[in-house]
Amino acid sequence: xxxxxxxxxxxxxxxxxxxxxxxxxxxxxxxxxxxxxxxxxxxxxxxxxxxxxxxxxxxxxxxxxxxxxxxxxxxxxxxxxxxxxxxxxxxxxxxxxxxxxxxxxxxxxxxxxxxxxxxxxxxxxxxxxxxxxxxxxxxxxxxxxxxxxxxxxxxxxxxxxxxxxxxxxxxxxxxxxxxxxxxxxxxxxxxxxxxxxxxxxxxxxxxxxxxxxxxxxxxxxxxxxxxxxxxxxxxxxxxxxxxxxxxxxxxxxxxxxxxxxxxxxxxxxxxxx
Numbered sequence: 001x002x003x004x005x006x007x008x009x010x011x012x013x014x015x016x017x018x019x020x021x022x023x024x025x026x027x028x029x030x031x032x033x034x035x036x037x038x039x040x041x042x043x044x045x046x047x048x049x050x051x052x053x054x055x056x057x058x059x060x061x062x063x064x065x066x067x068x069x070x071x072x073x074x075x076x077x078x079x080x081x082x083x084x085x086x087x088x089x090x091x092x093x094x095x096x097x098x099x100x101x102x103x104x105x106x107x108x109x110x111x112x113x114x115x116x117x118x119x120x121x122x123x124x125x126x127x128x129x130x131x132x133x134x135x136x137x138x139x140x141x142x143x144x145x146x147x148x149x150x151x152x153x154x155x156x157x158x159x160x161x162x163x164x165x166x167x168x169x170x171x172x173x174x175x176x177x178x179x180x181x182x183x184x185x186x187x188x189x190x191x192x193x194x195x196x197x198x199x200x201x202x203x204x205x206x207x208x209x210x211x212x213x214x215x216x217x218x219x220x221x222x223x224x225x226x227x228x229x230x231x232x233x234x235x236x237x238x239x240x241x242x243x244x245x246x247x248x249x250x251x252x253x254x255x256x257x258x259x260x261x262x263x264x265x266x267x268x269x270x271x272x273x
Contacts, residue, residue, distance in 0.1 A: 045222050053257050056222050066224035072260035073217030073230060077267060079142030081234045085268030087214050091164070091231060092120035095128065095202035101192040104185035107221065108132040108255060109247070111180060111200060112192045118154050119164065121229070126154035126162045128202065135247055137167055138220050138256045139232055146236060147244050149256070150177075150205060151220075161219075162229040164212075166205060171238035176204040181243055184250055209235035211271040220257045234269070 045051045045059055057067020066072075095117045102111050110132040118128040130153050137149035148168040155161055168174065179198035211234040218226040 047252070047255055047257075056224065060222070063222040063224065065218070065226060066222055069218055069224055069226050070261075070263045071217055071226045071265060072224060073220050073228065074138035074140070074257060074259055075215070075217065075262050075265075075267070076140045076143055076259050077213045077232060078269075081211060081269055081271060083269055083271045085266055087212075087268045087270035088122045089270065090210055090272065091212065093203060093206055094118060094120065094125075095206075097199040097201045098128075100179050100183060100195040100198050100200055102180065102183060102185055102195060103189050103192040104187065104250065105190055106188040106251075108134065108251065109180065109184055110192070117202065119152075119162070121162060121231075124156050126156045126160075129153050129155050131200075131202070133168075133247065134220075134256045135244060135251070136254060136256050139165060139167070140259060141167070145256075148239050148247070150237075152202070152205075160227070160229070162231065164206075165230065165232035166207065167232070167236040168239040169236045170241055170244060173240040174205075174238055174243060176201050177239065177243065181246060184246065186250070205237065207233055207235035207237055209233070211235065211269065213267055213269055215265055215267045217260075217265075234271070 045056055045063070047053065051059060053066075056063050057065070096115060098111070098113050098115050098117070100111060101114055102109065104110075110130055112130045113128045116127075118126045120126070131151065132153075133148050133150055135148040137146040139149060146167040147170040150166040150168060152164040152166075153161065154163065177200075179195070179200050182198065183195040185193075213230075213232040213234065215230055216226075217228050217230045218224050219228060
């Protein structure tokens with residue numbers, strides 16, 4: 001696999017298969033340019049063109065929920081942050097640095113977790129399966145996007161999913177993400193490989209403010225399965241302009257699904273006193 005290492009081309013071959021694969025759909029995001037009239041295979045999807053978001057539900061029977069679902073993600077979140085509605089309370093993060101088992105699947109750059117760790121929500125432990133990014137952000141706050149959005153995808157023993165989202169505004173370099181940016185994979189693959197050095201300190205990616213938006217939604221990519229518990233932290237972190245540009249040069253200038261209707265759902269906000 002070739003790496004976009006420190007802005008230069010580098011080669012490294014290794015094997016870092018994760019112990020547990022990420023949930024189908026959420027583990028794959030794409031921004032591969034496609035002609036509008038290009039013939040496409042069943043199941044192939046993109047962020048624009050003939051296989052863009054507005055057509056996902058028609059591309060494959062397994063993707064029908066993308067078009068018919070009523071509890072879809074992402075959504076626009078309220079700009080005013082005040083405690084609202086019942087929430088699961090404080091999220092108990094229990095992360096440790098993880099090896100950079102990285103892949104570029106043509107939709108996103110993803111790091112798969114191979115060590116114990118995750119988050120405890122209402123007494124139930126959710127194991128961190130993988131992390132990936134979108135640019136610009138998928139969720140909006142008060143109608144505005146952030147430069148990027150980080151998704152930490154978790155699964156509990158019952159197979160239920162919980163995603164922690166961190167908004168990344170353009171600003172200072174995100175140092176905890178540097179081990180990923182140092183080895184952005186140039187080649188598209190469905191298998192991760194461990195980079196020569198470095199680890200991602202997941203806990204350092206979580207802002208100090210424990211407040212979050214909470215609602216029940218879906219995977220943001222096909223098959224758009226619903227029933228996913230979303231926790232979008234109210235305090236953003238930062239990412240530098242250079243980091244954003246390098247990511248977009250690899251995957252395109254937009255890898256985010258459009259905002260979905262809220263419908264009958266309510267967004268609750270956890271903000272400790």
